Amino acid sequence: MPKERPEHQIKIMITQVSDSLYSQLIKTYGENLPSAEPRSLDEIRKQAFERFKRVGFPTVKHEDWKYTNVQPLVNQHYELDVEPSFAAIDLNNAGIPRLDAYRVVLVDGKYHAGLSDDVSDVPGLSIMPIDQAFERLCFAKYFAQFADKTDNPFVALNTAAFTSGLFIEVGKNTQLSKPVHIIHVSAARQPVFNQVRNLYVMSAFAEAEIVESFITDDAAERNLNNLVTEIMVREQAKLQHYYLQTATSQSSYLNHTEIYQEKHSLYNNYNCTFPGPAFVRNNINVRLGDSEVESHLYGITLTAGNQLVDNHTIVDHLKPHCESYEWYKNITQDTSTAVFNGKIFVRTDAQKTNAFQQNNNMLIGEKSAVYTKPQLEIFADDVKCSHGCTIGQFDNDALFYLQARGISEAQARILLVHAFAFDVTSRFANATVREYVEHLVEEGL
Amino acid sequence: MLSIKNLHASVDDKEILKGLNLEVKAGEVHAIMGPNGSGKSTLGNVLAGREAYEVTGGEVLLEGKDLLELSPEDRAREGVFLAFQYPVEIPGVSNINFLKTALNEIRAYKGLPPLEAREFLNRVKEKQKLVEFDAKLANRSLNEGFSGGEKKRNEIFQLAMLEPKLGILDETDSGLDIDALRIVARGVNQLRSQNNAFIVITHYQRLLEYIVPDFVHVLYKGRIVRSGTKELALELEEKGYDWIKDTVDAEGAA
Ligand SMILES: Nc1ncnc2c1ncn2[C@@H]1O[C@H](COP(=O)(O)OP(=O)(O)OP(=O)(O)O)[C@@H](O)[C@H]1O
Ligand SMILES: [Mg+2]
Numbered sequence: 127m128p129k130e131r132p133e134h135q136i137k138i139m140i141t142q143v144s145d146s147l148y149s150q151l152i153k154t155y156g157e158n159l160p161s162a163e164p165r166s167l168d169e170i171r172k173q174a175f176e177r178f179k180r181v182g183f184p185t186v187k188h189e190d191w192k193y194t195n196v197q198p199l200v201n202q203h204y205e206l207d208v209e210p211s212f213a214a215i216d217l218n219n220a221g222i223p224r225l226d227a228y229r230v231v232l233v234d235g236k237y238h239a240g241l242s243d244d245v246s247d248v249p250g251l252s253i254m255p256i257d258q259a260f261e262r263l264c265f266a267k268y269f270a271q272f273a274d275k276t277d278n279p280f281v282a283l284n285t286a287a288f289t290s291g292l293f294i295e296v297g298k299n300t301q302l303s304k305p306v307h308i309i310h311v312s313a314a315r316q317p318v319f320n321q322v323r324n325l326y327v328m329s330a331f332a333e334a335e336i337v338e339s340f341i342t343d344d345a346a347e348r349n350l351n352n353l354v355t356e357i358m359v360r361e362q363a364k365l366q367h368y369y370l371q372t373a374t375s376q377s378s379y380l381n382h383t384e385i386y387q388e389k390h391s392l393y394n395n396y397n398c399t400f401p402g403p404a405f406v407r408n409n410i411n412v413r414l415g416d417s418e419v420e421s422h423l424y425g426i427t428l429t430a431g432n433q434l435v436d437n438h439t440i441v442d443h444l445k446p447h448c449e450s451y452e453w454y455k456n457i458t459q460d461t462s463t464a465v466f467n468g469k470i471f472v473r474t475d476a477q478k479t480n481a482f483q484q485n486n487n488m489l490i491g492e493k494s495a496v497y498t499k500p501q502l503e504i505f506a507d508d509v510k511c512s513h514g515c516t517i518g519q520f521d522n523d524a525l526f527y528l529q530a531r532g533i534s535e536a537q538a539r540i541l542l543v544h545a546f547a548f549d550v551t552s553r554f555a556n557a558t559v560r561e562y563v564e565h566l567v568e569e570g571l
Numbered sequence: 572m573l574s575i576k577n578l579h580a581s582v583d584d585k586e587i588l589k590g591l592n593l594e595v596k597a598g599e600v601h602a603i604m605g606p607n608g609s610g611k612s613t614l615g616n617v618l619a620g621r622e623a624y625e626v627t628g629g630e631v632l633l634e635g636k637d638l639l640e641l642s643p644e645d646r647a648r649e650g651v652f653l654a655f656q657y658p659v660e661i662p663g664v665s666n667i668n669f670l671k672t673a674l675n676e677i678r679a680y681k682g683l684p685p686l687e688a689r690e691f692l693n694r695v696k697e698k699q700k701l702v703e704f705d706a707k708l709a710n711r712s713l714n715e716g717f718s719g720g721e722k723k724r725n726e727i728f729q730l731a732m733l734e735p736k737l738g739i740l741d742e743t744d745s746g747l748d749i750d751a752l753r754i755v756a757r758g759v760n761q762l763r764s765q766n767n768a769f770i771v772i773t774h775y776q777r778l779l780e781y782i783v784p785d786f787v788h789v790l791y792k793g794r795i796v797r798s799g800t801k802e803l804a805l806e807l808e809e810k811g812y813d814w815i816k817d818t819v820d821a822e823g824a825a
Pocket of ligand 1: 608611613614656
């Protein structure tokens with residue numbers, strides 16, 4: 127429906143050089159990283175910290191951060207590790223009507239037992255604060271094995287300094303009857319820079335749905351949240367994974383998700399961002415590590431105000447006979463900015479790969495901007511890959527058509543945006559979440 | 572019902588309608604003919620309220636109410652329906668949902684409650700039958716991938732569903748095969764009543780054999796330059812527009 131527009135909008139970027147938070151981090155953690163049993167973790171933290179120390183925060187000169195200037199964010203003062211304020215947390219903003227789920231609440235990354243469901247009697251399901259999982263076999267096996275191989279400095283910092291986060295293991299052959307709903311609440315009453323680390327392990331033949339909501343408590347000060355989630359999807363396992371970003375302008379997010387898939391596994395990610403959080407950078411990297419793997423990445427980003435939402439994805443085909451399918455839709459209002467960068471690698475071994483990528487953008491705000499970049503690197507010769515991207519304005523002829531039938535302008539806009547998002551929303555495996563997302567789209571217009 | 576007085580309208584600062592007058596009474600059908608580019612669709616768009624068309628003078632009253640003051644949606648709710656010459660395709664919006672939304676917004680405007688699902692479906696069935704509109708099409712995305720004729724028929728299906736006071740048919744006959752033309756005409760004839768009126772824009776006398784007009788007007792250079800009964804359409808079919816153009820242009824020169 128959007129009309130093609132040949133060139134992307136260009137916005138002027140101001141590069142600032144700042145090292146205040148950087149030096150604060152070096153001073154705080156240089157000789158004093160968090161430490162616990164087993165000691166092997168200490169060594170991992172130390173090396174990660176050295177990596178962070180060497181490169182520091184990225185600037186817009188780094189290709190991966192070209193349109194996403196973190197300097198203003200890291201140029202502010204934050205507390206580094208605050209005691210969570212568990213008082214009077216209001217979860218209403220995270221409620222998904224009619225979703226029956228195991229609820230897990232993290233307040234500034236810290237597990238809130240009082241607000242979380244007790245799942246100890248659910249067979250095959252383990253959910254716990256990450257620091258209680260350090261001694262587990264699969265923690266040692268998978269922790270920092272995937273995300274830390276990328277050159278994202280925020281991952282290095284997270285590995286070095288995290289003290290909170292979540293560990294989930296879905297046991298072999300376990301098929302969860304209800305989704306796990308993780309609610310991330312930013313609530314600290316002082317400015318805070320959180321390092322939150324998650325590890326989810328889907329054992330062989332396990333099946334689960336994980337829905338993650340991000341909200342800001344009304345009383346929260348500004349907060350910067352650096353989350354890293356590593357996900358292992360073992361042979362024949364299936365994971366449906368939803369991100370529902372509905373925080374407010376007090377909150378900013380660096381959210382790195384690294385997925386590794388084994389043979390015959392399925393991983394679907396549905397990444398939804400709505401008006402609210404000032405700054406969101408998602409890195410979602412899927413490694414298709416064995417044959418017969420299937421991965422789907424869906425994205426729906428609706429921005430408003432002066433928001434910046436940047437989705438960077440990597441789909442990495444390592445082995446033959448795999449299929450990936452990626453579809454991201456951005457709708458930008460006011461003076462907001464949306465960035466999409468989708469890399470697909472098809473490695474030498476990955477013959478008979480089937481990879482699809484599509485990114486469509488609808489600019490509603492005349493002063494909003496979209497930057498989109500597909501990147502395909504194909505080293506195998508017998509593959510099917512396609513990608514496409516469109517940037518278009520709101521279709522005023524369609525708007526008039528609907529109005530001419532008696533539909534109000536506001537309602538007509540909603541219909542048209544739903545229609546634009548349909549390719550993505552219609553793929554949602556969970557109808558309750560889909561309905562909720564469609565409702566959030568309406569609210570966000 | 573509709574009273575247009577000395578209407579002037581421009582697009583991109585180019586004047587298209589240059590003092591148009593037209594009176595349509597309830598129960599009447601008026602045909603508007605005229606050469607390409609004379610301003611027929613412009614008139615339809617101005618009446619429906621498309622933003623790009625700027626009204627620079629004159630007035631339009633629908634049952635005494637100033638139409639030009641109203642938003643496009645309020646005009647539709649007051650009973651204006653334009654069957655577009657080129658209906659747009661809107662992928663992802665289902666025909667049926669769209670109609671339900673439209674119908675209920677029009678009802679809300681009139682202070683009526685939304686139609687019950689059953690009533691709505693009954694109405695859909697009844698009107699589908701009236702214009703022989705394929706149920707499969709009704710359930711598809713709005714006009715997406717419809718053939719030219721199917722789009723036109725969908726316009727008439729919508730008209731039947733919304734039951735407007737004033738239906739403006741902009742070349743609904745072009746692109747219709749002979750059977751479809753008869754079906755559409757029969758539908759319109761059944762919808763005709765003492766409480767509504769139609770303006771039928773067409774190039775062809777053939778449609779007017781089925782939808783018999785009370786008056787025929789010729790629009791040329793943004794004005795109605797000849798009005799008559801249905802015999803005028805026959806005369807135009809025979810002689811073309813040159814004789815009218817010549818006299819009008821001579822009058823203009825004088
Ligand atoms: N949106 C627009 N932008 C620019 N010019 C326009 C626009 N709409 C109409 N015009 C111009 O106004 C004039 C009248 O056009 P209009 O579509 O009303 O003619 P018409 O009588 O319906 O012709 P046809 O019989 O070909 O449908 C034409 O010269 C046309 O190019
Ligand atoms: Mg026309």
